[in-house]
Amino acid sequence: MEMGTGKTKVAIDFAGCMNLKHGYSRVLVVAPLSALGVWENELRKHCPPEILERVEWRILNYEAVAGIERFDWATDTLWIYEATFEELKKWKPDIIIADESHRLKRPTTKRSRRMYSLAKVSSSRLLLTGTPITKNHIDLFGQFKFLDDSIFGTNWGKFKKTYAHWGGYMGFKMIKPKNIKHLRAQIRPVTFRVRKEQCFDLPDYVHEIVPVYLDKSRPLYDEMADQAIVELKSGELVEAPIILVRLLRLAQMSGGWIRGEGDYSRVGTEKAFQYKQLLSDMRENEVKKVVVFARFKRELADATKIARRLGYKARLLHGGVPRGKRDLRILEFHESEDPMVFVAQTETGAEGIDLTCAHTCIFYSQSQDWGKFEQACSRLHRHGQTNKVTYYHLLARHTVDEATYIANKGKESLAKFVINHPDLLK
Numbered sequence: 001m002e003m004g005t006g007k008t009k010v011a012i013d014f015a016g017c018m019n020l021k022h023g024y025s026r027v028l029v030v031a032p033l034s035a036l037g038v039w040e041n042e043l044r045k046h047c048p049p050e051i052l053e054r055v056e057w058r059i060l061n062y063e064a065v066a067g068i069e070r071f072d073w074a075t076d077t078l079w080i081y082e083a084t085f086e087e088l089k090k091w092k093p094d095i096i097i098a099d100e101s102h103r104l105k106r107p108t109t110k111r112s113r114r115m116y117s118l119a120k121v122s123s124s125r126l127l128l129t130g131t132p133i134t135k136n137h138i139d140l141f142g143q144f145k146f147l148d149d150s151i152f153g154t155n156w157g158k159f160k161k162t163y164a165h166w167g168g169y170m171g172f173k174m175i176k177p178k179n180i181k182h183l184r185a186q187i188r189p190v191t192f193r194v195r196k197e198q199c200f201d202l203p204d205y206v207h208e209i210v211p212v213y214l215d216k217s218r219p220l221y222d223e224m225a226d227q228a229i230v231e232l233k234s235g236e237l238v239e240a241p242i243i244l245v246r247l248l249r250l251a252q253m254s255g256g257w258i259r260g261e262g263d264y265s266r267v268g269t270e271k272a273f274q275y276k277q278l279l280s281d282m283r284e285n286e287v288k289k290v291v292v293f294a295r296f297k298r299e300l301a302d303a304t305k306i307a308r309r310l311g312y313k314a315r316l317l318h319g320g321v322p323r324g325k326r327d328l329r330i331l332e333f334h335e336s337e338d339p340m341v342f343v344a345q346t347e348t349g350a351e352g353i354d355l356t357c358a359h360t361c362i363f364y365s366q367s368q369d370w371g372k373f374e375q376a377c378s379r380l381h382r383h384g385q386t387n388k389v390t391y392y393h394l395l396a397r398h399t400v401d402e403a404t405y406i407a408n409k410g411k412e413s414l415a416k417f418v419i420n421h422p423d424l425l426k
Contacts, residue, residue: 001194002130006383008042011097011128016051018124024094025055028122030115031099033061033323035352039099058093061323062103062111085114092121100351101127102371104146105139107156112142119146130378134371135413137163137177144187151186196382205381205389209405210278212396214254217268221253221399225425244415247368247400250425254396255365257298264298271394272302275364276310278392282360283310283339291355292343293376294364300343303364307341318345333357350375359387364394366404373408398426 001007011029018024029039039059043052096118098104104112119125125147133139141159144151152159160166163183165175214221228246252258256268282290290312292303300318307314313336315329333342334357342355346367361380367373381389395401403424407417418425 001128001192002196002378005130005194005196005199007128007130007194008038008099009046011099011126012042012046014126015055015095015097016047018095019051019055022094022123024123026091026093027055027057027095027097028088028091028093028118029057029059029097029099030062031059032103032351033063033326033348035099036061036323036327038352038354058091085117089118089121093118094122095124095126096122097126097128098143098146099128101129101143101146102131102134102139104142105134107142107145109142112146115146116149119149131371131374134369136174137180137183138174140183140187148190151190199383203381203385203388205377205391207391207393210274210392210394212254212271212274212394212401214268214270214396214399217253217256217270220258220267221250222426224249224253224258243419247414247418250400251365251368251404252296252298254399254401255294255296255299256302257296271299271364271396272306274394275303275362276306278362278394279307279310279312279341283312286339287360288337288339289333289358289360290341291358291361291380292341292364293346293349293361293367294343295346295367296365297345299364300345303341303343303362307343311339313338313340314343315340316343317349319348321348330355346372346376349379353379354382354384355379356382356384359385359389360392361389362392362394366393366395366401366408368404368407368414370408370411400425 001010015024015027031039036059043057047055096115098115104115106112107116127143127147129143132143138160141152141156145154160174163179164177167173167175224246249258252264253267255271256266257264258267259265279290290307292307294300294303297318300316304314304316315333317326317329321329329342330353333340333355342358344350346365350367350372356379358380361377363376367376377391393405395405400418403418403421404414406424407414410417
């Protein structure tokens with residue numbers, strides 16, 4: 001189900017039906033950390049009281065195995081208790097709901113292995129995602145192994161050979177897919193798809209490009225793009241011999257920063273200045289709520305500081321913000337009547353949260369994962385949005401910013417795109 005089409009409610013209704021039909025009374029929800037508060041709110045809103053009384057819900061984030069967060073309906077508070085992974089298996093959940101299940105796409109990760117182990121002791125499993133395939137169809141194996149390992153088996157190597165041609169160095173590069181009709185036939189009986197246009201009429205949205213022209217940082221950027229090494233004013237040399245590392249360094253530099261062996265170093269203020277001009281115009285035009293997505297923490301700090309200088313209140317969300325504070329900041333953004341900017345790290349804020357109280361969004365920098373890009377856009381353009389949504393993209397001209405934006409719009413891998421079009425790094 002595409003983002004914003006109500007898959008959380010569908011899952012809650014499913015669990016309620018399974019309780020009435022089979023008596024299932026233990027439900028484990030595994031979701032991104034940022035979505036745990038959403039589950040609590042949706043359970044309050046959509047789960048009938050009689051089902052809440054009979055069903056024990058345990059809401060767990062993918063990364064947390066030792067500490068399980070569970071909502072106490074009697075006291076209306078969240079409390080945390082210690083539970084080992086083995087204790088969770090002994091609890092034997094009747095239903096496991098894997099929210100944003102594309103996080104299980106790689107079957108070799110610790111989270112996927114443990115989810116698969118839990119799947120073996122549960123009676124029913126449900127996958128929820130708006131983007132089951134973020135790169136290619138190979139992403140499906142880990143998810144369907146958790147759902148039902150009789151569909152594709154448990155051998156990842158065999159799955160890859162069955163559904164793709166491989167070549168390149170050591171045979172690790174996927175040349176092209178194969179047997180796609182057979183793959184579709186395998187998953188069709190256990191999948192349900194819903195698109196936004198099938199559910200409701202959402203208002204339009206538009207993407208606006210805001211060009212940023214590098215000045216003082218241009219020579220350093222070009223030096224890194226050409227030679228994969230730069231010398232900072234401090235005398236420190238920063239190297240990036242591998243293409244992925246170079247893409248990372250160039251992305252940092254387009255935002256005005258670069259990180260060497262030590263701390264970050266400022267290389268330019270061009271993007272911060274352009275962001276200030278854009279946000280200042282919004283302030284003058286009485287745009288009360290603005291969402292800002294940025295990739296790097298230094299950019300988050302710049303965006304937050306500038307917003308406050310312009311008279312906005314600011315709430316910050318990144319991976320280091322504790323769970324309780326995350327929910328509080330999201331709630332404050334929704335309920336505050338004061339002009340406010342919600343600044344979120346894309347990796348953290350792209351999933352599981354509702355930001356429909358705003359209809360203006362600034363991408364300070366671009367995520368190099370188009371799946372995250374689409375997820376981030378859907379935080380505003382989803383059910384509950386009543387206004388036209390405008391996304392502003394701060395793109396440093398003739399930098400990796402533009403290449404990333406083009407790759408995301410075309411749903412392509414940035415690394416592959418840049419290798420095929422190296423001129424777009426400059």
